[in-house]
Amino acid sequence: MQIITEPGLMQAAVEKLRLNRQRIAVVMTMGALHEGHLSLVEKARSIAGTVIMTIFVNPKQFGPDEDFHRYPRPFEQDAAHAKAAGVDYLFAPSPEAVYPEGFQTTIHAGAIAEGFEGTKRPGHFNGVATVVTKLLQITKPHAAIFGEKDAQQLAVILRMVRDLNIDVDIVSSPVVREKSGLAVSSRNIYLSREQRESASVLFRGIRQAGMELEKKRTDLAAIAEEIRAMIEREPECRPDYVSFVDDRSFITAETAEPEREYRLLIAAWAGTVRLIDNRLFKT
Structure with a gap:
């Protein structure tokens, strides 16, 4: 090299x-x-x-x-x-x-x-x-x-x-993840053991969103609020934003339409470390 x-x-x-x-x-x-x-x-x-x-x-x-x-x-x-x-x-x-x-x-x-x-x-x-x-x-x-x-x-x-x-x-x-589902990031080294465990809630939120969409729910804003509440319940974490967006324009999507692609965006703090994660979903 x-x-x-x-x-x-x-x-x-x-x-x-x-x-x-x-x-x-x-x-x-x-x-x-x-x-x-x-x-x-x-x-x-x-x-x-x-x-x-x-x-x-x-x-x-x-x-x-x-x-x-x-x-x-x-x-x-x-x-x-x-x-x-x-x-x-x-x-x-x-x-x-x-x-x-x-x-x-x-x-x-x-x-x-x-x-x-x-x-x-x-x-x-x-x-x-x-x-x-x-x-x-x-x-x-x-x-x-x-x-x-x-x-x-x-x-x-x-x-x-x-x-x-x-x-x-x-x-x-694709996103590379740790065993807990936490997205691999250079900033993860700053997380304590407790913060790292709590931060896996971001991936749990993504999985929960997938399950809700599989039920054919179209109320994206409501699903996003449910995931925000999940993050708020974690003692080491606090949400920054949780939102679905149109994958091309990155404009916030409130309601899903058939045959469209939406990306769930999550940003949250674990202690003083700010983490981001996302996943693309097709309706």
């Missing part, structure tokens, strides 16, 4: 790969690699001959009160995991390399980014859209793999790629 830190060198490397007709897939991460990230690498290896992983803790997607400086950065461990997983190139630039002095161009993510995580984290998705565009320009992949756990982020990226005619296939990969 080759580690590259300069954008120009990464662009030169992928240009040679493309001239040799290599299909390239990229997995973008902020490091602190876990099973979820490695599942994206596995997906990438199944569809491309060359896999690039990026590790970059993007300052532009963190708010002033968020954990940018506390975010884990175990680079040597991450590099070992990436190599073992079969990554061919690890692109790990500094913030100064990605955002050089005088940088001023950003992408506005639009309406799809305004609710839910966009409301809770103002400017977050503009930072995501900007860095993803930059990393796509630097790594020049044929495909980019993103996890469904960050469902709104995935929706923003899909919309951006369509709107800007970016020549890349965006490939989604």
Whole structure:
């Protein structure tokens, strides 16, 4: 595995790969690699001959009160995991390399980014859209793999790629879960044993939603409120939002219609750790 830190060198490397007709897939991460990230690498290896992983803790997607400086950065461990997983190139630039002095161009993510995580984290998705565009320009992949756990982020990226005619296939990969059902996340390391146990209520809520929809219930808002109440009953947890949305527009859906796809979005606090989860349902 080759580690590259300069954008120009990464662009030169992928240009040679493309001239040799290599299909390239990229997995973008902020490091602190876990099973979820490695599942994206596995997906990438199944569809491309060359896999690039990026590790970059993007300052532009963190708010002033968020954990940018506390975010884990175990680079040597991450590099070992990436190599073992079969990554061919690890692109790990500094913030100064990605955002050089005088940088001023950003992408506005639009309406799809305004609710839910966009409301809770103002400017977050503009930072995501900007860095993803930059990393796509630097790594020049044929495909980019993103996890469904960050469902709104995935929706923003899909919309951006369509709107800007970016020549890349965006490939989604399912949520990876712990035995309890808790979605794997870099922030899970901050959970105590009791908080981790309580946080499994997010997945229990998702399963409960599935059972209610199997009964042909159409009152999505009422189901969401029932799941919120489940979370509130957990001593270590408190809900942030619970809502069904149309999977394409991310507009809140109150009532289900036949032959449609709706995504249940959940955000909740376990102690001081904010967790998100989701699942797509077809009616």
